Amino acid sequence: MTLPPQLAELTQGLDVRSASRVHGGDIAVAYRLDTPDGPLFAKTHPSPTNDLFAREAAGLRALRRHVPGTLRVPQVLRESRNGLVLEWIEEGGRRTGATEAELGSGLAALHRTTNDTFGGLAGDASGYLGSVPVDLTPSTDWPDFYVQRRVAPLVERAIAEGSLDPAARGLLDRLAPRAAQLCGPETTPALVHGDLWGGNRFVDRDGTNWLIDPACHWAVREVDLAMMQLFGGFGPECYTAYDQAFALADGWRERVPWYQLTPLLVHAILFGGGYGDAALRAMQRYA
Template sequence: MTDHLPAELIDGLRVRAAHPVTGGDIARAYRLDTPDGPLFLKYAPDPAPDLFTREAAGLQILRAHRGGLGVPEVLRQSDSGLVLEWISAGPPGPATDTDFGRELAGLHAVTHPTFGAIDGAPTGYLGSVPIDLRPTEDWPEFFFTRRVVPLIGRAIAAGELPGRARTLAERLAPRAGELCGPPEPPALVHGDLWAGNRMIGRAGAQDAPADRATGHNWLIDPAAHWAHREIDLAMMTLFGGFGEDCFAAYDEAFPLSAGWRDRLRWYQLPPLLVHALLFGGGYGAAALRVLEHYARRPAA
């Protein structure tokens, strides 16, 4: 039965059946069986304002600059959800990780004059948590002042961080430029690149040669914006799922600045804080340890 699904998303698709599938913690997800093949539906009964508009815009810009990466086509969009091209999942191939490293490097080579939104929207989302995407040329301000500091305040208010986290942030504020690393031009980033948002499967008809039809890399569920490219690498290492061959291939294709591995924990602060707000558990304690780690380090 499909009576419970948003009519504006499925009307006219001749849906024969809808099967629940894994789709994350925010939205409900379904495989739609239609005469023209399967489709993917995700929706939320009461989503945050423009949540799916931002996701659709992210998918569209990633698709426009994807290189060899797969990015599902947005077929329908409404305030309550999206209908996307179906991805047929499958096993990785011997070159899947190295391909992904090179392909992600190509995506990050796409630049823009300012950090921030891809489409002028002042607000975006990490998960369902709103973040400031107003444009600026100042990366430390964008990352630390506008993102980390407000998330720390929210986590303290929610009881997920102790008040001394604010004191640590105040101590680190004068060093934000140093801790953010050498200046780089704003890069097009996925923005939420944990392993669950990289799917592996069959290539679409236009995505890759026939000899790479399996083990193909796809990007899903983006929080795309213009940012320092190391935030994607930091998220990739936060929960694992990407082999060392992936990072070696990335660095070969688009060499990383010295000290990038030392900055990974710094750039993991926003996802840790967002996870603390959404899920609680030990994420707040993990974010506090990151703040303590950098506060202990002597200034460069």
Template sequence: MAHLEQLPRDLVDELRVTDARPLSGGDSANAFRLDTPDGPLFAKTMPGSPVGVLPVEAAGLEALRAVAPEEVRVPRVHHVSDAALVLEWIEEGSGGPDRAAERSMGIGLAAVHGARAPHFGWLSPELPERIGSVPVDLTPTNDWSDFLLHRRIEPLLREAVDSGNLDPAASALLAELAPRAAELAGPSEPPSLLHGDLWAGNRVVDRSGANWLIDPSSFYGHREYDLAMMQLFGGFGRECFAAYDDAHPLADGWHDRVPWYQLPPLLIHAIRFGGGYGGAVMRALRRLS
């Protein structure tokens, strides 16, 4: 019962929480399993986080849930505020995804990316403009390659250099690549709803083998952004990408564009964690040169 004191009082009262048990995992949030009369729920709190981080995540979950087919599931939002986010509980499986789960993941993500999206940029003007805890410019536009270069890659690279976590030579390498921004972003496509942070840790396979998407940093963008992130740390099998390509064929040369699309997450990791991520940014830039 002592852990209930770590949760906002309005949340406890609204959901009639009887107990809260801390969960492991996460580098910036506290996670809990909540016991309620209606069954278990998942809660996340982020003490000291910027205003709007959890409401932005909730909006991404609700947007994904609205278009997700049966092949991928998205947890229902039960409560959201700047202090806490409470979601449907997922009974996670003990093993990794099998081939059927990989195929379902590819088919489901293709359907999410194929849903109609209005522009490149924010989900709503009422939400703070950020990807996770990082402020970004999400003003709507129809020019994706310009958006990716000038509003995502360039400012993150400057911040990474200024933080001392990236070799200043990266600025010259990016300047050489900038005139090719449209080519590097690939053929023009309609905007897609993106998960925005789709590494393997944000895909959960439950006890029945079903895929779930969690922890999004959603915005409207080019679908290769998600696919590149999926390859950054591994965890998605060949069957997943093959099923995706069958359901929603990718443009020729998309593999060659992966380093360009991996620059934003690599730069964010360089800013936040330093270590080898600055070197990974340099390798990506040199591969593209």
């Protein structure tokens, strides 16, 4: 059996009997690998950077260390510049009120993992959202970090690529002086998944929740809750259980569009379409 070059390098030495393409998100090329010891999951990227998969692997390991026993995260079995090999997840479980509540309380437990600074894991100064590079230089000033190191560079890149109206630059200039008010009272750096939309959460056949494809960093926990609401996929029991376990600061729902700016801008850069207009509307809401 002949494997694609990137997959062949990644799986060198593994007894791979067959490899079949599976859905792996909008960016990665994903495979099911059948081996004598059972199936494995592999993902590669057409044009990987030197540390794209290293950052993802670090995020997966951080989640595995800190999620409660009610949540699962796939084990990293192999990593290279070209991709990752992870344990296989047997999807097919039904999402119920119980699975949603378990996810909410589990996520609240994860968010109790804290740090002295915002930014990258282990002090890393850079990372990725999807395949878009982001500045994660450690900082103790969350409003400045969010506006100047996260939103502003993404606005400039989206404008440069023609996926965002240049009027966004002026809007951000008006919003930046109010960053402390707009970001809310939360001041504790928490370990966040960083890309928690519905497609990055699975329920297996035993009804256990799994978290995949993280963009882990230290941030205020509202960023995960905002991302979860961008595309839906999480039941009301999830938010109720989260709030009961670890209540968010007053007014957090009003800040959801503010914290959705980052994923909207990333999607505008990667996919174009209406994401740039949605980001502009989110900014106009607070102007």
